[in-house]
Amino acid sequence: MRSKQSLVWPKRLHWDKYFRPQSIPEALQILGEFQGKAKLLAGGTDLILQIRNGEIAPKALVDITRIPGLDQITLEGGVIRIGPLVTHTQLSQSPLIREKATALSEGASQLGSPQIRNLGTVAGNIVSGQPGADTTIPLLSLDAKVKVVSKQGERTVPLTEFFLSTGKTVVDSMREMVTEIYFSPLAEDESSVSLRLAKRKALALPILTVSVVVSANMKQRKFNRVKIGLGPVALIPFRPREAEQMFASAPLTDKVIKGAARKAAQEANPRTSLLRGSETYRREVVANLVERGIRQGIERLEVKHG
Numbered sequence: 001m002r003s004k005q006s007l008v009w010p011k012r013l014h015w016d017k018y019f020r021p022q023s024i025p026e027a028l029q030i031l032g033e034f035q036g037k038a039k040l041l042a043g044g045t046d047l048i049l050q051i052r053n054g055e056i057a058p059k060a061l062v063d064i065t066r067i068p069g070l071d072q073i074t075l076e077g078g079v080i081r082i083g084p085l086v087t088h089t090q091l092s093q094s095p096l097i098r099e100k101a102t103a104l105s106e107g108a109s110q111l112g113s114p115q116i117r118n119l120g121t122v123a124g125n126i127v128s129g130q131p132g133a134d135t136t137i138p139l140l141s142l143d144a145k146v147k148v149v150s151k152q153g154e155r156t157v158p159l160t161e162f163f164l165s166t167g168k169t170v171v172d173s174m175r176e177m178v179t180e181i182y183f184s185p186l187a188e189d190e191s192s193v194s195l196r197l198a199k200r201k202a203l204a205l206p207i208l209t210v211s212v213v214v215s216a217n218m219k220q221r222k223f224n225r226v227k228i229g230l231g232p233v234a235l236i237p238f239r240p241r242e243a244e245q246m247f248a249s250a251p252l253t254d255k256v257i258k259g260a261a262r263k264a265a266q267e268a269n270p271r272t273s274l275l276r277g278s279e280t281y282r283r284e285v286v287a288n289l290v291e292r293g294i295r296q297g298i299e300r301l302e303v304k305h306g
Contacts, residue, residue: 013051017060023067024179028151030062036174038062042085043120046128064177073097075185082181084123088135089114091122100185102300103138103192103211110134110196123178126159129167132232138194138211139181140229140237147180154179163236189224190215191300193293197285207276208233210289214297218305221252226260226294232276233268233286240267243290252298261291 017038021027031038038060039047050056064070064085071085073094080101082091091097091108098105111117111125111134125135126146136159144159148171159181162169171178186192194211209231215224226247231237243264250256270282277285 013048015051015058015061018063019060020063020066024149024177025151027062027064027067027177028149028175030060031173031177032151032175034060039173040064040177043087043124046120046124070179075100078184079182080185082122084121084178084180086122088112088117088120088122088125091135092117096185101138101142101183101192102186103141103194103213104135106194107134107138107196107209107211110194122181126162126181127169127171127178129163129165129169129236130232131163131166131234131237132206132209133237134196134206134209136237137209137229137231138192139183140239141192141211141213141227142183143227144181144183146178147182148176149179150176160239166235186213187215188304189217189301191297191304193296193300195289195293195296197289205275206232208282208285208289210286210293212290212293212297214294214301216252216298216301218301223247223250223252223256226297228264228290228293230264230268230286230290233270233282235269238267240264242267257291257294261287261294264290 019030021030037058039058041047041061041063042065070083072083073086073090073096074081075096088108088111092105122135125133139159146157146159146162148155148157157170164170190213192213196209197207198205211229213227216222217224226244228240228244229237230240243260246256246260246263265283265287268283268286270279272278276282
């Protein structure tokens with residue numbers, strides 16, 4: 001018979017009020033009335049666990065899942081727009097995302113488990129502020145921007161400026177919500193790749209996630225530019241700018257690729273972790289996966305252009 005100490009009972013989920021607004025202004029009105037003691041509910045994959053574990057105790061939940069139009073992926077005016085209720089399953093299965101933002105489709109398909117992908121939303125993933133969020137890293141490499149609204153109006157924040165520290169973003173949860181994530185689709189001279197290293201294929205936090213967008217002139221064997229997203233090898237997801245600059249108009253050679261990959265590892269700031277490995281190991285992984293991502297991006301361009 002097990003001792004009483006070995007029995008772990010789940011904590012009771014509790015909140016005082018539950019709202020299901022039909023519009024964004026209505027949701028913002030409710031947030032304002034509760035002055036920081038209400039939480040938006042979309043996928044709920046993180047929120048419900050936080051409540052159960054006693055990390056937060058909201059007075060009210062504001063369920064935005066019935067607000068029309070927030071679960072759409074569209075291409076309008078040369079811009080891909082993703083609503084905040086779009087799930088990771090939608091991203092991974094969207095023909096538009098697979099073709100025009102391949103790395104994002106790959107990143108979404110690697111997240112969690114099928115159940116989590118079916119519920120979890122892309123907006124929730126980025127607002128969580130986690131440095132290794134699986135859709136954040138590809139969105140960084142795609143130069144994504146985030147539309148944030150409040151009762152006072154709306155603002156657009158580049159994703160590169162969205163994260164303040166681990167678990168903290170520029171979104172004021174007392175009075176703001178994300179309503180759209182948008183970016184330009186891949187151009188004809190671009191390809192994208194997302195790579196993830198973890199201890200197992202599912203339900204495992206990443207040791208490293210790398211996403212690259214490679215632009216190159218394949219006839220001249222010359223890079224135009226490369227954009228790289230990295231995490232979790234710093235307090236926030238980030239772009240290794242010095243490494244990216246090394247690709248600008250550079251010849252498409254092993255020397256350039258390896259040199260820039262090493263520079264990316266130098267720009268990373270990993271700490272030794274029992275879960276993810278030593279600092280030295282993690283820097284080596286950054287160099288290896290960045291190099292692999294660039295080479296795969298080149299291969300995709302070669303296929304694309306025959």
